[in-house]
Amino acid sequence: MEAPPVTVMPVTGGTINMMEYLLQGSVLDQSMESLLHRLRGLCDNMEPESFADHELVYLLKGQQGNPFMLRARRSLLHPTAPWHLRYLGQPEVGDKSRHALVRNCVDVAASHSLPEFLNEMGFRMDHEFVAKGQVFRKGAMKVVVSKLLRVLATGNTENTEPLSLSYLVELSVLAPAGQDNVSEDMRSFAEQLKPLVHLEKIDPKRLM
Amino acid sequence: MSQNLAKLAQRIDFDQSSDSEQDGPERESREPWSKPEPEEDEGAVKFQPSLWPWDSVRNNLRGALTEMCVLHDVLSVLKEKKYMALDPVSQDPSVTKTPQVFQLISKKKSLATAAQLLLKGAEKLNKSLAENQEQRRQRDFNSELLRLRSQWKLRKVGDKILGDLSYRSAGSLFPHHGTFEVIKNTDLDLDKKVPDDYCPLSVQIPSDLEGSAYIKVSIQKQSPDIGDLGTVSLFRRQPKAKPASQTWHVKLEAAQNVLLCKEIFAQLSREAVQIKSQIPHIVVKNQIISQPFPGLQLSISLCHSTGEKRSQRASPEKSKPDDHLYVLEHNLHQLIREFHKQTLSSVVMPHPASAPFGHKRLRLAGPMAYDKAEISSLQQSEGLLEKIIKQAKHIFLRSRTARTIDTLASRIEDPQIQAHWSNINDVYESSVKVLITSQGYEQICKSIQLQLNIGVEQIRVVHRDGRVITLSHQEQELQDFLLSQMSQHQVHAVQQLAKVMGWHVLSFSNHVGLGPIESIGNASAITVTSPNGEYTISVRNGPESGCKVLVQFPRSQAKELPKSDVLQDARWTHLRGPYKEVHWSRMEGRNFVYKMELLMAALTPCP
Numbered sequence: 001m002e003a004p005p006v007t008v009m010p011v012t013g014g015t016i017n018m019m020e021y022l023l024q025g026s027v028l029d030q031s032m033e034s035l036l037h038r039l040r041g042l043c044d045n046m047e048p049e050s051f052a053d054h055e056l057v058y059l060l061k062g063q064q065g066n067p068f069m070l071r072a073r074r075s076l077l078h079p080t081a082p083w084h085l086r087y088l089g090q091p092e093v094g095d096k097s098r099h100a101l102v103r104n105c106v107d108v109a110a111s112h113s114l115p116e117f118l119n120e121m122g123f124r125m126d127h128e129f130v131a132k133g134q135v136f137r138k139g140a141m142k143v144v145v146s147k148l149l150r151v152l153a154t155g156n157t158e159n160t161e162p163l164s165l166s167y168l169v170e171l172s173v174l175a176p177a178g179q180d181n182v183s184e185d186m187r188s189f190a191e192q193l194k195p196l197v198h199l200e201k202i203d204p205k206r207l208m
Numbered sequence: 209m210s211q212n213l214a215k216l217a218q219r220i221d222f223d224q225s226s227d228s229e230q231d232g233p234e235r236e237s238r239e240p241w242s243k244p245e246p247e248e249d250e251g252a253v254k255f256q257p258s259l260w261p262w263d264s265v266r267n268n269l270r271g272a273l274t275e276m277c278v279l280h281d282v283l284s285v286l287k288e289k290k291y292m293a294l295d296p297v298s299q300d301p302s303v304t305k306t307p308q309v310f311q312l313i314s315k316k317k318s319l320a321t322a323a324q325l326l327l328k329g330a331e332k333l334n335k336s337l338a339e340n341q342e343q344r345r346q347r348d349f350n351s352e353l354l355r356l357r358s359q360w361k362l363r364k365v366g367d368k369i370l371g372d373l374s375y376r377s378a379g380s381l382f383p384h385h386g387t388f389e390v391i392k393n394t395d396l397d398l399d400k401k402v403p404d405d406y407c408p409l410s411v412q413i414p415s416d417l418e419g420s421a422y423i424k425v426s427i428q429k430q431s432p433d434i435g436d437l438g439t440v441s442l443f444r445r446q447p448k449a450k451p452a453s454q455t456w457h458v459k460l461e462a463a464q465n466v467l468l469c470k471e472i473f474a475q476l477s478r479e480a481v482q483i484k485s486q487i488p489h490i491v492v493k494n495q496i497i498s499q500p501f502p503g504l505q506l507s508i509s510l511c512h513s514t515g516e517k518r519s520q521r522a523s524p525e526k527s528k529p530d531d532h533l534y535v536l537e538h539n540l541h542q543l544i545r546e547f548h549k550q551t552l553s554s555v556v557m558p559h560p561a562s563a564p565f566g567h568k569r570l571r572l573a574g575p576m577a578y579d580k581a582e583i584s585s586l587q588q589s590e591g592l593l594e595k596i597i598k599q600a601k602h603i604f605l606r607s608r609t610a611r612t613i614d615t616l617a618s619r620i621e622d623p624q625i626q627a628h629w630s631n632i633n634d635v636y637e638s639s640v641k642v643l644i645t646s647q648g649y650e651q652i653c654k655s656i657q658l659q660l661n662i663g664v665e666q667i668r669v670v671h672r673d674g675r676v677i678t679l680s681h682q683e684q685e686l687q688d689f690l691l692s693q694m695s696q697h698q699v700h701a702v703q704q705l706a707k708v709m710g711w712h713v714l715s716f717s718n719h720v721g722l723g724p725i726e727s728i729g730n731a732s733a734i735t736v737t738s739p740n741g742e743y744t745i746s747v748r749n750g751p752e753s754g755c756k757v758l759v760q761f762p763r764s765q766a767k768e769l770p771k772s773d774v775l776q777d778a779r780w781t782h783l784r785g786p787y788k789e790v791h792w793s794r795m796e797g798r799n800f801v802y803k804m805e806l807l808m809a810a811l812t813p814c815p
Contacts, residue, residue: 044377044378044379045552073561081560081571108574109575110574137557140565192363
């Protein structure tokens with residue numbers, strides 16, 4: 001039996017095509033406190049929300065082209081919450097003046113049988129990690145400050161070690177396609193965090 | 209020569225002071241030269257032959273030594289300080305006259321230098337104090353900026369200072385930017401007097417948020433002409449005389465209030481257009497009109513005054529300022545703030561963190577395969593407009609119920625209506641307890657007690673005997689119901705009275721099927737008989753037909769009965785015979801029960 005074909009058509013989720021606008025940066029461990037204070041002041045007035053998530057990255061290797069990647073993520077603090085399956089497309093190569101990284105995004109909530117289902121479909125787990133940190137929001141913008149931890153034994157989320165001595169800061173907005181003022185708002189927000197952390201668009205292809 | 213010297217030595221007077229010492233010996237030396245010759249003879253006589261010529265000198269020296277030894281002893285004793293002490297003797301002031309002038313002059317000089325130093329220091333302090341006061345009075349721009357920053361969110365963009373007066377950080381989703389700019393006032397002329405309300409900092413608010421605004425909610429009778437709508441612009445207070453010179457916090461607060469009112473009105477008008485209801489809502493300019501009840505009109509309008517146009521177009525409704533339902537305006541503000549808080553609750557935050565924002569229960573819709581009914585039950589069903597309309601309906605129904613009960617109570621004296629309103633209400637429900645009593649007989653006749661629960665569109669009545677009746681919003685229904693209850697009360701009162709007076713109840717019916725038909729409710733009737741069985745009272749009371757009282761006499765007292773040969777025994781005359789109606793209106797007594805009691809008492813013969 002031949003391997004199932006990997007689609008090369010753009011993936012759309014349902015009726016609305018949602019795009020994710022993303023800016024990323026990092027901050028060292030010792031500057032974390034001041035960054036949290038700053039975010040607490042700039043973002044909406046809520047109690048700070050901590051999270052601990054376990055993410056698994058699945059790849060479907062086809063015969064040709066790039067493997068198809070899906071990200072499955074579950075919350076370690078809320079075990080009964082559904083899994084979150086995410087597809088992120090290629091970054092849009094629009095005009096260079098756009099300040100944030102824009103890519104197609106499909107979000108699906110899934111039940112707890114997701115890993116088995118993906119295995120049955122032919123996906124293989126490429127790597128996994130644990131992310132712990134805090135989430136802030138300002139209107140539609142989401143700021144996630146997370147520490148990435150490497151999982152030492154597959155499937156065992158108790159044994160983890162930090163990947164680096166810094167925290168990853170991500171500013172993201174989920175919006176329908178074609179709204180350019182979103183990136184303007186993101187840039188002005190990133191300006192306010194300027195001396196503490198520099199948020200910029202990082203093309204994932206350049207990192208490979 | 210030695211004789212001369214001896215004589216001279218004799219004449220040395222050791223007592224004399226040293227000042228005259230100089231003169232003394234000279235005088236002495238002059239005199240002895242002149243005197244020895246005449247006294248030579250006398251001196252020769254005065255000579256003691258036993259004494260040698262230096263004897264007197266020696267005696268004098270010895271005396272001096274003694275004196276010196278005494279002095280030395282005294283001093284040594286004094287030194288011990290145990291047995292003797294020295295006390296200064298006041299000096300003769302004339303002795304030290306000349307040195308005092310010097311002291312005075314030197315003191316004066318030193319005092320003058322000290323005073324000069326002190327004055328210089330004081331001058332410096334005065335100057336710095338005056339500067340501080342001047343600064344404080346001018347209210348430094350930076351200190352004002354600090355105060356502004358402690359209450360409002362500010363950020364620096366380029367060389368401008370911008371602030372945010374919107375509710376976005378509190379959870380609002382209104383798209384207005386709400387940005388104000390902070391400006392430094394530098395047009396102060398320091399020579400002229402600083403005005404009292406001068407502030408070095410002023411704010412520039414967006415032009416569409418100027419002035420003041422409020423939301424007016426009112427219920428009126430339906431206006432006959434639909435063309436009258438849309439020109440509501442009433443203000444309950446005069447706009448301020450000089451809006452430009454207001455302090456920044458007043459300005460900012462007013463602008464924020466205008467923004468909130470705009471958001472409320474935008475939300476209401478959006479819902480008015482989108483939500484399908486039986487009677488559509490009308491949105492005209494700054495007014496939303498809907499019909500809660502037939503014949504009634506609820507208007508919600510946004511009244512915004514910019515403070516420039518003083519002369520308003522003469523509005524004819526200015527004579528009704530209490531038309532405004534302030535409670536509903538307050539409730540609108542509270543509801544929109546509730547809505548803001550919901551967007552900020554931690555229920556919306558995603559777990560895992562990469563998920564989009566949204567209610568956590570709604571996230572389960574996919575994995576748990578909810579159907580449309582379950583999803584719609586999770587989502588907010590009622591919008592702002594629906595809630596406010598419901599509240600307005602309830603308020604109106606409640607006030608109309610109160611008015612109905614009050615008019616009935618004032619119109620009808622017998623029996624009396626008492627209404628006890630509950631203090632604790634809901635926005636959608638109130639309750640009142642209605643008691644129907646007769647004056648003077650409250651303990652006996654308390655069978656009619658109604659609990660009215662006033663809801664949004666209906667009134668639910670719970671009777672004391674357990675019956676539950678639902679009345680609609682019509683005013684007439686409640687009135688008719690209360691009238692029928694009042695008529696029933698009279699008959700119940702007779703029943704209770706009979707128990708007290710010892711009369712026996714022969715029959716009792718709440719709803720008699722005989723006699724003329726009442727248009728409101730039903731008539732009730734009761735028949736009671738006296739303790740000895742001779743007299744019977746029959747009462748029929750209807751809400752419309754009033755009361756009718758008949759008394760049955762024993763046959764012996766009836767005069768119009770023909771004597772018959774059939775009845776031969778005398779005991780048949782004790783049976784009750786024909787009925788006679790009582791002229792109830794001519795009866796003595798202030799209310800029905802009192803009259804009934806008198807009647808019963810009159811028909812009970814004294815033993």
